[in-house]
Amino acid sequence: MxxxxxxxxxxxILVTLVERSLVSAFPPQSIPQESSTKSHSTINFYGIYLSAHQFLLRHNIVNGTGKPVSQVLDEFFGTDRDSQTNFYLNILKITDHQNIVQKELAGFAHYHVNGEQILTAHNYVRSLRKSLIDLAESGADIDILRERVGQCLYTLQQFYSNTNWVDLHGDTIIKEFGISATLPVSISNLSDEPCSDCPTDLTSLQSGLCKNNTRTTKLTSGYKSKQDVSKPPSNNQGIGKCSHGSQDDTSRLKSATGGIYKGRSSSAHAPHFYLHNEAFEAAKLATVYFLSDENDGLFSHLGIYLTKEVFQIKSKKENKEVKDYSITFVIDVTGSMSDNIAKVIQGAASFVDQIRQSKRIPEKYILVTFSDPVDLEKSRVTNDADEMINWINGLTVSGGGDCPEYSLSGLITGATLSNFNSTIYIYTDAPAKDESRETEVIEILQRKTITPKFRLRNECGSRRKREIGRYKRQSSVYDSIAQATGGDVERFSSSQDLADKVQEDLMSELSFIQSNSSQAISQNNLPSSISIIKWSSTNTNQLTNIEVDNSVDSMRIEINGTSNSSEIHLRNPNGSLVDSGAQDVSLQYSDYLIIFLIESPSKGLWTLENIVSNPLTINITANSSFDISSSLREISFEGFFYPLNGNPVSGEEYVIVVLLENLPANSSISSIVLVDEKGNAVTTTVANLLSVTPNLQYFAKTKIFKQIAGVQIHGQDSTSQQFIRSCKHTINPVDVTLKMxxxxxxxxxxxxxxxxxxxxxxxxxxxxxxxxxxxxxxxxxxxxxxxxxxxxxxxxxxxxxxxxxxxxxxxxxxxxxxxxx
Known part of the structure; x- marks a missing residue:
């Protein structure tokens, strides 16, 4: 079962759906066949980009005197490419929240400002905006605030696509929409018939014969079939209520025929296609005003700190060094932890908050929660301390039932995700149900030089002593693991004692950081932008190719499974054997681990040969301005890509969208490859261009039948040198879905x-x-x-x-x- x-x-947030129709406004993302059509993604990029620029200038974070917008943003992020990428990805997150409204609520006119629901839409945005501000003041989750931002911006932008405002006023904006109590404009009433008939055939539309079909100076919007507000019948021949007018809108065939939609630049899809650019400009300017106006803008209500967090206007340049280590918490969330979880949450959240203010902040934060059964285990990784704190504060307990829990499984997951030379903190009140995995745990901890810190609270504190005795031997597993890996085990009789230990651990961690801050990462001198080239597993005499392109400034090759450099052969593109004596090459060693650090590597194909009997695991990263990120999307019936919430269904077709940052000039992209945890290709698909501006994106359609661990993009640089970039992306196809x-x-x-x-x-x-x-x-x-x-x-x-x-x-x-x- x-x-x-x-x-x-x-x-x-609960759900209601009516029959869906096609996209009725700006499309969710760029359309390859319509390069001149602007999408919500495009509007958000420019709108939020310009708003961030104003924010930086207004608060004197960057001196923008005489500088173009792009230069101001570039100076703010500097060499911190990771933060700049997070800023762009955050814009896409906000767009995803818009896409969900566009797709799931297609049948409700007011979300899209259709059906003359202008005042309803205005008051809806006002209400959302107020709730957003109230939530911000109450300390709500940052993701919730982003969701509300996306919902507000969706309807705000639709106003300019679906009403006749642009017909009347061009690319100016109505500043009061979604903000003020009233709108200072006249709006059509029920008896008005604001449109006259115009042709509906494609030839006539392409000839512009629907240009002059509006006959009012009042504000109105078109009705669309399959929505919850139906178009009233006309009382007079040749005139009537306006229709939306897209090709799937059957109301366009009734007087007044035609429509006023301008969300696409294609005459085949939008009768007022000729006003598309003006609608885009107005929607962009309205987005900037809604967010960053000095008096009415959302930024002024959120304040400096929350604005930075919600919109990821953040850089790591505050005299802090990003260190190649991780902070990992492995936490028992079964029911028996109910007496302890509050103290664990309080301590762990404080731990993260103070670590991120230290001189060296970790590269990533990891949270693993384990439960019973084992498949309820969850893991999350972030480089954002606030996101980690939000995850910790959101922990709750449930389930369990018997005393031992699957703690070693959680520890293995945490160790797998952790950086080398890191510490893992484990909080539980139960012995290990999966003690058979002890050897596996010790092996991975030793291989990655990870130190476990077991913090135990009255094993199964609510259980009878007689029952605890049954698992006394199992609890000693923690001691065995700690002894073998240099860790420690401490047991506490009260939740407060446990909380005090969390603070003690924090002080120890901070002391270590302080004493080692001068060394930081001077050995490899890698800035905060680290791109993954690839990872792989090799057997005896097996070669691993390492593609080094012109954008690679330095390279790190991490080899797990041996500590003897004579057991591997690393060769540069000239075929010469590379060792620690080579110029700009240094080696680091620990048990079962070798790390090559190579400054200014020669461009071309490097090879690494495994000449020992043991299999090796290889991870290759580079300091490079060129990097990628990926998302998995579902395909709507009209062919647009929407965010996939949850797991894909095995065997159904989906879309992998890859965002490329700083692709070198004159480079070309050939394929998108899905790989497993060993780096082996599972699926290789031709890469198709999705958009060039404002973000360079490629996509590939594919079916997924097995677990995927990452996404690669393959191509060639300007010298025809092959390159690969990879990103971690776990995809687990399922055959049973639960949807709300x-x-x-x-x-x-x-x-x-x-x-x-x-x-x-x-x-x-x-x-x-x-x-x-x-x-x-x-x-x-x-x-x-x-x-x-x-x-x-x-x-x-x-x-x-x-x-x-x-x-x-x-x-x-x-x-x-x-x-x-």
Missing amino acids: KHLKLFIGYLI KLFIGDLSLSNIEQLEYNITNHGGNNRSLTLDVSDDKGYIVDNRSIHFHISPGESENKLVFIRGTQQSTIVCHPLCDLLAT
């Missing part, structure tokens, strides 16, 4: 509301599952554990009923597919 867990946590529906609205106090969810078996076998539902507010009023028996291809819809009991409480469920494998 498999278990699905549904947790309704800090913030609830979307609704943006309020949970009325004391009223019972329903959350609808669907479970589907996409596989070829019968599945027996149990859905366990829990929440941290006590709002659920019905069955919390439901059993399913689902045949292949079948779906079942169920409801969870909740009732609010606290005023001004934000509730949410994750908008994602949960899975049973």
